[in-house]
Amino acid sequence: MISRSAIGRNAQLALRRQCCAQPANRRGFAAAVSGSTSFSYETADVGGVKVASRDIAGPTTKLAVVAKAGTRYESAPGVATGLEYFAFKNTDKRSALRITRESELLGGQLTAYHTREALVVEANFLREDLPYFTELLGEVISQTRYTSHEYHEEVEARLHLEQKRIFADASHIAINSAHGVAFHKGLGNPLFPSPSTPLSKYLNEESIKAFASSAYAKPNIAVVANGASQAELAKWVGEFFTNVPGSSSTVSSEATKYYGGEERTAHGSGNSLVIAFPGSSSFTAGGSYKPEVSVLAALLGGKSTIKWSPGFSLLSKSSASFPGASAATSHFAYSDAGLLAIEFSGSAQAIRAASTEAVKALKSIAEGSISKEDFTKAVALAKYRALEEGQNFEAGLVSTGTGLIHGGKAFQIDEVGKSVESVTADQLQSAAKALLEGKATVSAVGDLYVLPYAEELGLKV
Amino acid sequence: MSAPSFTSFIVKRPWLKNFMTPLSNWYCNAAGYRKLGLRADDLISEEDETVLLALKRLPEKEAYDRVFRLRRAFQVGPTYANISASLAHQLLPKEQHTKPEEDYPYLSPIIREIEAEAKERSDLESLSIKRK
Numbered sequence: 001m002i003s004r005s006a007i008g009r010n011a012q013l014a015l016r017r018q019c020c021a022q023p024a025n026r027r028g029f030a031a032a033v034s035g036s037t038s039f040s041y042e043t044a045d046v047g048g049v050k051v052a053s054r055d056i057a058g059p060t061t062k063l064a065v066v067a068k069a070g071t072r073y074e075s076a077p078g079v080a081t082g083l084e085y086f087a088f089k090n091t092d093k094r095s096a097l098r099i100t101r102e103s104e105l106l107g108g109q110l111t112a113y114h115t116r117e118a119l120v121v122e123a124n125f126l127r128e129d130l131p132y133f134t135e136l137l138g139e140v141i142s143q144t145r146y147t148s149h150e151y152h153e154e155v156e157a158r159l160h161l162e163q164k165r166i167f168a169d170a171s172h173i174a175i176n177s178a179h180g181v182a183f184h185k186g187l188g189n190p191l192f193p194s195p196s197t198p199l200s201k202y203l204n205e206e207s208i209k210a211f212a213s214s215a216y217a218k219p220n221i222a223v224v225a226n227g228a229s230q231a232e233l234a235k236w237v238g239e240f241f242t243n244v245p246g247s248s249s250t251v252s253s254e255a256t257k258y259y260g261g262e263e264r265t266a267h268g269s270g271n272s273l274v275i276a277f278p279g280s281s282s283f284t285a286g287g288s289y290k291p292e293v294s295v296l297a298a299l300l301g302g303k304s305t306i307k308w309s310p311g312f313s314l315l316s317k318s319s320a321s322f323p324g325a326s327a328a329t330s331h332f333a334y335s336d337a338g339l340l341a342i343e344f345s346g347s348a349q350a351i352r353a354a355s356t357e358a359v360k361a362l363k364s365i366a367e368g369s370i371s372k373e374d375f376t377k378a379v380a381l382a383k384y385r386a387l388e389e390g391q392n393f394e395a396g397l398v399s400t401g402t403g404l405i406h407g408g409k410a411f412q413i414d415e416v417g418k419s420v421e422s423v424t425a426d427q428l429q430s431a432a433k434a435l436l437e438g439k440a441t442v443s444a445v446g447d448l449y450v451l452p453y454a455e456e457l458g459l460k461v
Numbered sequence: 462m463s464a465p466s467f468t469s470f471i472v473k474r475p476w477l478k479n480f481m482t483p484l485s486n487w488y489c490n491a492a493g494y495r496k497l498g499l500r501a502d503d504l505i506s507e508e509d510e511t512v513l514l515a516l517k518r519l520p521e522k523e524a525y526d527r528v529f530r531l532r533r534a535f536q537v538g539p540t541y542a543n544i545s546a547s548l549a550h551q552l553l554p555k556e557q558h559t560k561p562e563e564d565y566p567y568l569s570p571i572i573r574e575i576e577a578e579a580k581e582r583s584d585l586e587s588l589s590i591k592r593k
Contacts, residue, residue, distance in 0.1 A: 095578065101585045149518040 040412050041400050042230045046238045048218040048246055050404045053225040053233045054396070061227040062124050062393050065137050066401025069119035069215030071189040072253050072334075076202035078159065078193040079211040080114050085155040086208060087112035087121045092143040096150075099136065108133060116179070116187055117334055118402045119215065130228055131236050137223070138240035141216040151205040159203075163195045170270030170445045171345050177443040178274040179332075181261045182339055186253040217245045222404040226393045256337035260439030262454045262461045271348045271446030273355055275459065277435040279331050279338030283386075283416050284403025291419045292427045293340055294331055294386060296435075299370070299378035299428070300342060300361065302327035312377045314365070315342070318357035325350030327358060335406040340435070348450035359457045366432040368425075375425050383420040387413055436460075486561065495559040496552045497534040502568040503527060511579070515571040523567050 043052045071080045088110050089096045103110055108125035121140055123133040166172055172191075180188040193199055214220070221244070225233050258278040279297075280290035301313020303326075310316040315327040325346035332339045342358055344351040364370065389395040390413035440461055442454035454461040471477050489495060494504060505512060516524070537551050 095581060097578075097582055097585060148520070152518075 040414070041224075041396075043404065044230060044234055046234045047241070049237055049241050049244065050222040051224075051230070051234055051237050052222060052400050052404060053228050053230045055229045056227050058227050059127055060124060061127050061130060061133075061225060062122065062397060063130070063133055063137065063223070063225045063228065063233075064120050064122040064397050064401065065141055065216075066222045066224055066398060066405065067119045067121070067141070067215050068117070068220040068405045069211070070115050070117040071191055072117050072186045073215065074189055075211050075214075076207055077189075077197050078199050078203045079208055080119060081159060081162070081192055082151075082155055082203055082208040083212055083215065084112045084114045084119055085158055086144055086146060086150070086212070087140055089150050089154070090145050090147060091139050092145060093139055099140075103133075103136070106132060114191075115398065115402075116189070116191060116332075118398055118405070120398055120401070122397075127227060130225075130232060131240075134223075134233070134236040135240040138237075138243065141212075141221065142241075142243040142245070144212070146205045146209040146212065148205050151208070155205075155208075159193075159199070162192055163197075166192045167195050168269060170267050171272040171343060173265060173267065174272035174274045174443045174445040175341065175343065177263045177265060177445065178276045178341055178441050179339065181263045181443060182258055182276055182278070182441040183256055183337065184259055187256050187334055187337060213245065217247065219247070220405055222401040224397050224401045224404075226397060256334070258337065258439075260441045260461060262442045262444075264444045264448050264451070264453075266448050267445045271345065271351055271451060272443075273344040273351050273445075273451055274341050274441070274443045275344075275355065275358065275454075275457070276339050276341040276441040276443075278438065279340035280333060281336050281338050282333035282399060282403070283412075283419070284335070284399055284406070288336065289419070290431070291382070292423045292431045293338065294420060295378050295382045295423045295428055296365070296431055297329045297331040297340055298382040298385065299365065299374065300329040300358070301378075301381075302329050302342070305381065312374055314361035314374075315354075315358055318361055319354040322350045322354045322357070325354040327354055335402060339441075348447040351446075352450055352452050355452060355457055359459060362432060362436060363458075366429060366436050368429045370425070370428075372425070375428065378428075379421065379423060382423075383417055386416045386420050390416060489561070489564065494534075495561075495564065497537065498553050498557050498559055499530055499534050500559055500564045500567070502566050503530055503534075505568060505572070511572055511575050512568075514575055515568055518571050518575075519568065527567075 041052045041054045043050065045051070069080055069083060074080050088099050091099075094102075099110070103123070103125075106125060106129050108123055108129065110123050112119070112121045114120065121137060123137060125133050173194075176190045176194075180190065182188065190197075218241075223233070223237050223241070260278075280293040281288045283289050299313065300315050301311060302315035302319065304311035304313070304316050310320045313329075315329060319325055319327045325344055327342060327344050329340070329342045332341060342355075344355055344358075346354075389399070396413075436459075438460070440454060440459040442457070442459060442461055444451040444453075471481050489501070494501070507513065507516065516527075519527070533553070537553055
């Protein structure tokens with residue numbers, strides 16, 4: 001059925017084991033456990049490929065190839081999404097079906113997704129299957145065939161469905177529009193092409209293949225693992241990533257510049273308002289990292305972290321009096337820029353009232369009328385969030401990979417914690433003041449008759 | 462559907478190939494489809510799921526040329542609608558006949574690929590539905 005050469009030794013063992021009776025005293029989860037409980041990444045360079053791993057003790061491994069191929073680096077609209085959908089399709093060595101069946105046999109999970117900066121091709125599996133999945137990921141990024149019929153029959157069909165899904169989601173449209181207004185090109189590219197993008201003009205299997213050959217070149221990828229020892233990972237990457245092209249035609253994007261402005265989109269279902277300001281770049285970028293922005297995000301807040309209480313955050317306190325609107329502050333950090341965004345959703349009337357209150361809250365921070373206690377709480381929450389993100393497999397993996405391919409550093413959890421702790425109330429106040437003095441970004445999606453203009457809110461655009 | 466073929470068996474043996482090539486050229490010309498401007502792959506029956514899928518996968522240019530050849534053949538060739546033309550047995554002028562080097566398989570490789578896919582799927586599929 002499955003040829004011997006096509007599948008790893010472990011798969012054969014797994015097949016064989018299915019039929020044998022297992023000894024009664026066999027322990028569960030008795031995989032050979034190596035590693036430590038350290039949350040810091042070790043990095044290395046294996047034959048031109050950047051490799052980072054965190055050897056957390058446990059029976060499973062998460063392995064990912066993080067490529068510099070997010071929407072920011074797109075050569076044409078939609079190619080990053082197209083490339084994501086081509087992951088684990090037919091390769092020169094085996095078919096998509098065989099890849100699926102083989103990983104099912106090993107209990108592996110395969111996923112691919114993209115962010116604005118990175119495209120992640122990921123596998124989750126049992127620790128002992130590392131060689132098989134390292135080979136698979138190496139094959140997927142260097143030997144996928146990008147056939148015409150797969151593009152028309154699978155990739156394109158899925159893309160159209162995704163476009164429809166995105167179009168129904170008002171808050172997604174608002175966040176995309178805020179990015180577009182704030183950064184124009186590059187980081188401003190929409191995460192998924194909108195339904196009215198003239199895709200057929202730009203997107204086909206050839207353009208995706210051309211994009212892949214530059215995006216999946218050695219200087220543009222990082223292999224990141226959680227739960228694998230660095231030595232072993234480096235050994236297998238050295239063996240299986242030799243086909244990855246070395247030099248690349250440059251994948252580049254101009255340095256991000258913040259513009260700001262206002263965009264209003266009428267939408268039939270749902271209302272959303274995003275008020276955004278220039279934020280801080282991510283920790284992995286090095287110099288331009290500003291921890292006070294994440295404290296500011298925690299202080300503005302919106303979503304309660306404690307049950308049965310609106311919480312201490314300024315927005316949740318103020319929006320408690322406007323039932324029907326929910327507010328949330330999030331900070332999108334990228335390699336050379338960031339966006340501090342306050343998102344409102346709910347009924348248009350409630351959004352209108354809550355957003356006015358939110359701007360008032362921001363002004364009160366700028367004036368320095370924040371209690372010492374609230375400030376301490378915000379620092380603690382921001383620190384918790386940063387550390388939790390680092391501890392979280394998914395987020396740590398992507399931010400480490402993105403950091404490595406942008407020439408920065410890996411996500412080092414203890415340093416992040418320290419830098420957030422060192423934020424002072426004065427820093428916070430001056431950061432808030434600077435935001436209000438500069439240009440804001442305001443995106444309204446939904447019932448435009450009711451949703452406020454930036455000028456009504458008292459923001460400069 | 463791809464028809465069973467001895468081609469690979471013959472091509473592997475030079476003496477057999479030398480013997481068969483003139484014979485096959487004679488057969489192809491005698492079959493007459495080249496005189497109607499068709500290619501061998503144009504004669505594959507379309508009433509089949511696999512062939513329909515293969516036709517969908519044809520590159521745009523190939524698909525257009527195929528339709529052109531078929532329509533041309535129907536118009537000049539013996540048609541059922543027009544008995545007199547059929548009896549007259551019109552053929553294309555000599556310069557429009559398919560040349561042997563133009564008569565390459567453009568559809569059957571795609572058909573074989575689809576059949577291989579289907580075979581692999583049935584080999585790997587652990588579930589089989591039995592209707593009672």
